[in-house]
Amino acid sequence: MTPRPMNLQKRILSAVALSAAAALALSGCGRSDGGGGGGEGSEGVSASPGITDETLTLGVTTPLSGGTAGPGTCTVAGLAAYMGAANEAGGIEFGDGKTRTVEIEAFDDTYDPQKALSNFQQNNGNVFAFTSGLGTPTNRAYREAAIDSEVPQVLVQTGDPIFSDREESPWQLGFVPIYQNEGEAFGELLAGTDEDLTVAILSQNDDYGEGYVEGFKEAIAGSENIEVVSELTYEATDTSVDAQLTELAGSEADVFFNAMSITPLVISAIEKSRELGWSPSWFLPSNTSSPVAILDPAGADAEDGFYSVSFAKAPQSPAYAEDEDVVAFLENLEQYAAEYTTTPDFPHCMWSYMVGATLEEAFTTMTEPTRENFMEALRSIEDLQAPLMLEGTSVNTTEDGQPAVSTVVVQKYNGAGYETAESFE
Template sequence: MLPCNRTLARLLQTIFASASLLLGASSQAEDGITDTEIVWGSSVPLSGPNAGYGPIGRAQRACFEYINNDLGGVKMGDGKTRKIKNLMYDDAMEPARALQNARRLISQDHVFAISGNAGTGANLGARPYYNQEKVPQVFVFSGGPMLGDKENVEKFPWTMPALLAYNTEAALYAAFIKEKFPNAKVALFNDDSGGPFFAKGFVKAAKDMGLNIVIHEEHTYSEPTIDAKIDRIAASGADVFVDATTPKFVVQALKRMAAINWKPNHIIWGVGSSIGGALQPAGTDVSKGIYSGIWLKDQANPAFANDADMKLYVEQLKKYESGLNPADQNAATGWFVCQAVKSVLERTQKPTRESFMQAARSMKGQKVALLLDGITLNTDGSMDGYPIESVQMAQFDGEKFVPVGAIINFEGKTPAP
């Protein structure tokens, strides 16, 4: 009987050892991180009317490839260097598809975190699921104010935006108009995704400052053309046009304005004013003179020709994603998001999602490649969930954005949604 008992004991030891390995592998897979690799995800619009934001994901992927191949990976706070395996899916910026991708990234791909997901509606639609699963949803391409205020950070601690909050951006534009065009007749135009949050903030700020909004129009992404709405806005007699929509419709607006010879002072919010993604496609002759708030360095500006971060970005983008235009600020944004992720990973002390979010929620004057000098990333737990709260007003001269005034710092002053 003794040999049988020994055999049984060995069998049980083997079963327990195998079970431990399987459980360990499962846990490790759920975490999406090993000693040598991090599984990272993104869900971006590569098709549909918002495909102009696709370069965010593509440039982010190129940057991860650069980190893996040229730097050997990212050295995290625990001293281990890991390569980043990036999985990217198309959601056309549709909330239902964004949620579907989130489920796939988490339940099938076992990602450690995601970043660079575009669109306010798409990110809000997937936010409950990322937070339920405690998976970081960080540096998302949206300025939705409900992504960074205290109440929402406490309710959804795993979500963090990348952009200046739309209501802050709107208030800054209103102040700019009040100073530069105090007696203007203002027209406001926005899309129906992130645009309403911008519009709400702008209308409130305009009222507080005594600005005269003579017309307010909104459009949906499903509309094939906005020509009729531009015609109505032009007929209102407005001489300042505040334009808060996506690159596709910015191009349409600019072309229609040229066709009807309407030439107001034109302000385009940051997410729609990419030189390579909107102004050049519309025609630099009709785009000349546009105002916008910027926070990233402009590849088209000769002043940054010898900037080390810019040279690296242009060189490596050409190497790993040659089909992208480095003058497209959406591509620059994707590169910035990747570099911001790298910066947080370097400060992540343990290979856990919780440790990563602790690092993300405690940034102090964090300098990241392509941010304008004077703009840094700052967060403070739930008290400050907006990494960027500064902007530089600038005007497009047909080739580049020329700064107008000094950088406006709103650090810690983003109004409640």
């Protein structure tokens, strides 16, 4: 039997049960008419769809094919690895005293917002909550429907801050740091240098790209030595960014702030810059900075200086070869996630593993089998050191306006993996 994920430090949370009257009033929207797993709980509380006394079913709509299939499959693989190990160990003991296994239903949306919405509409009555799926446009596509249907859409892998606004999105919660946090972290690194530096920016023409650029510009606003000299955008549907790279290279900027989410386009951007003879230092978003899936295929030269941010241990790094968390993660990925991937080439594999740990923390404090009580428990987690988290980062779901993880560490590519960047070089 494969052991449960290691080093998960449990915190005892106070989960305030709903009063009987409030529970009856709230549970009406979650009452099952069959087929969704709902039923009458042991205390007379109507269970929400997707949960019984023995099982809970999670839905994931994410790109399993197309240009973002690499990170997309990872959003399911890590979750499958974590829950597979938990199920093998006997299941998860919930706060209501029931021990349940957790089942995962994954739906391919190809990074198409309309497909994501269709996936939600066709399956929201059969799953307890949607979680872990990749993408700003795809998660936004069914956000309003999830609110209207009062279905949790939580710990999703988008840095869009709207998912962490409790008033605007009462049934949502993001998992990864908001894009502004990532851009700000790199801007602060640049602002801390005494060098005069010029910056070129290429960003995705949507909330994803705008968030990165906003955070970056705010961080360098007071720095007289940092100047943005060229700024362009691209569409997520574009098949090439060669024209943008040619124009940006003409600026001869020292730094390239590259807020792109499409894996093939990031690879081609690195290759095109080399073809043009432009060798800036690079900033890459956490979701498109993988050494194995991005930098190696692009023939990236570590001497150019590739920076990114992270909150997860990198299994490929020699520094973590014997790390207890990493060893357990790789074993569980191999045993329980083979349907999706067993090679964690993208950080989303590690992130979704942490999502599994965060969900388990919420499950253990749920006192009723309802979506309402789940959201209450989920929003009560503080300082959880989930498996694979870097020192100095943790899960905290109690701060309005922030996702479950809001702290990142700036790292620099060393030719094999990433190491903490104490300063910009």
